[in-house]
Amino acid sequence: MVKQVLALCLYFGAYYVILSQARRTSVKVFLLGLMAAVLKLSESLTMENISHVVDFNTIGLLLGMMIIVSVLKTTGFFQMAAIYAVRFGKGELKRTVSLLMVFIAVLSAVLDNVTTLLIFAPILFLVSDAVEINPSKLLMLGVISSNIGGMSTMIGDPPNIVIGSASGLSFNSFIVHLVPISLLVLLIAVRMLLGTVSGEHVSEAGLKNLAATDPKQAVTDKKLLIKIALVFLATILGFAFHNVLEIDMALIALLGAALSLVLAGRSFEDVAKEVEWDTLFFFMGLFSLTHAVQVTGILDRFAGLISRLQYVPVLFIVLTWLSAVMASLLSAVPTAITLVPVMKYLIGLGYPVQLWWALALGIGLGANLTPIGAAVNIVGVSLLKKFTGKSLSFGDFFQTSLPFVLIALAISSVYTLLIGLLGW
Template sequence: MVKQIVAMFLFFLAYYVILSRSRRTSVKVFLLGLIAAVLKLSEGLTTENISRVVDFNTIGLLLGMMIIVSVLKSTGFFQMASVYAVRLGRGNLRRTVSMLAVFIAILSAFLDNVTTLLIFAPILFLVSDAAEVDPSKVLVLGVIASNVGGMATMIGDPPNIVIGNASGLSFASFIVHLAPMSFLMLLISLRMLSSVVSVDRASEAGLKRLAATNPREAITDKKLLLRTATIFVATICAFAFHEALDIDMAFIALLGATLSLIVANKSFEDVAKEIEWDTLFFFMGLFSLTHVMQELGLLSGFASLISMVRSRSLLLVVLVWLSAVMGSLLSAVPTTVVLVPVVKYLIGLGYSTHLWWAIALGVGLGANLTPIGAAVNIVGISLLKRFTGKSVSFREFFQTSFAWVLTGLIIASLYMVVMAFVGW
């Protein structure tokens, strides 16, 4: 009983740290995970069993993709893509922001969405400044596009990586089941532009000057870009066939990362600053705490409570909304790590694997509701403060995205019911 009380205390303390957005959140969560190991709250929490506690397939996949993105970033690829998006807008603000949102969504589906926003945020602010519109509104649309794009694939955002590795579902199945919803929600977010962004013709003159920039000037090393892009495409293709190849996705990502470093003539030290170490250690700490909660039977009680919903279709809807609410308040990654063992328990009782898609959609959509819903939200707001001196309050962010999230959750609920009905 003492172990359960201490475990719950550490677990809820970790969530308090996350919600309070205190400094060094990842370090504190990792520390709490270490404390759980030192106190031996779980017999499995030892160095010999660490690979069963911490999902190193998730850690390796994230690390590998971060390295590839770092090398790709050094070639000027993202800057080129940003300028092309502005040029395609032809001086029209709504068209320009729409193109930027599409570019952000597509790249976020296959790259780390935080890195994607880091590259595109300055362009969003530049466009806002040139058109003399509120940059906070444009930023929120960029954040939504990043989250929506990340929701489309297994590697697009950390929650999907966790779900993919825990469920054993294939890379292709994520695209087949989640990409249609992602595409639909992207279209709806673009429709939001008419109500969120307005501009007169006179102020669009600045956009036309910006569109005259030559995108090819952004490329710093054409040969390296071609080589790294080839490795990146090959890595994505290998992800799609990883089941047939019988190779863990972490090994594929790390292989691609190592080859990228070799062709770029770089060492691990050269890209160390580009790797989001906070994210990796945050995962390790959270995995440890969740493992303790699971081993002590504390999460099975939560799962048993959810399993009281007898209707399988209703259970899918409940999970969509539950994961969305939890994700918006507790952040997407912690919510996913907690719900994964719950879903495993329910599937063990005979429920359908559709439950995985329910939490993926719920967390993916709910992350857009609040400024703390996902890491990309927090990063985007900090960039807004740094570049423009403006900020987005909790209320402003909520008001901007509420109608979109509510619409998405209703559609996702119907989508899940239909999916379960037809056995897709």
């Protein structure tokens, strides 16, 4: 009983740190994870067993992709892609914003979505300046597009990496099941959210001048761009065939990272500042805390309550909406790490494995509801404040995204229910 109380105190302490958006959140969460080990809340929380507690397949995959992206970014590839989106818009605001949303979603499907937003945020702010509209509105469209694209693949969003690693579902399975619904949701987002900027008086003359920019000027090293782009494509192909190759995705990502560094003539020290170390240590701390809560039996009790919903169609719908609400309030990554053991418990009881898709879609869509729903939301709001001096309140964020999220969740509930009933 004492261990359960201590585990819960540390666990909710971590959530308090996350929700309060305190400084050095990752350090504090990692510290709480270490405290769980020091207090011996689980016999497995030792250095010898650390690989059974922390999912290093997730950590390695994130680290490898961060390094590859950091090298590719130095070539100017992403800046070139962003400018092309503006040029294809031909100076028309709706068309330009629609293309930017699609570009952000597509890149977020194969890159970490935080990195994608960091690349596109300056372009969004540039467009808002050119047409003289509130930059917070374009920033929100970028955040939502990034979340939608990220939830479409196993590697686009950290929660999906956690789910993929824990479930054993393949990279291709994520694409087959999540890309179709993500495309539909993206189309709905474009249709619904464009109205937030089209109603204002805009000056498209500045946008036409921006569209005249030569995107090739953004490329700083064409030869290196081609080399790293090929490594990136080979890494993605490796993910697609990792089951056939019988190689962990983390090893494929780290192999691509090492090769990128060799081709670019750079060292780990050179890219150290580009790696999101806070994210990696944040994950490790949460994995430790969730493990402590799990071994004390608390999560099993929670799973037991959910398992009372013996009618499977109801369970699909409940899990989709429950995970969405939790993600909006507790953030996407903590929600995924918390609910993964619950999902394993339910599937161990004989419930369909398709429940994983309900979890992935619920978290991916629910993350769009609040400024703390995902890391990319928090980063986006901070970039807005840093570069434009504008702020985006919790209420404005929630009010803008709520109609879209409700419709998207309703459609996704039907979609996951059909998947479950068909056993697909």
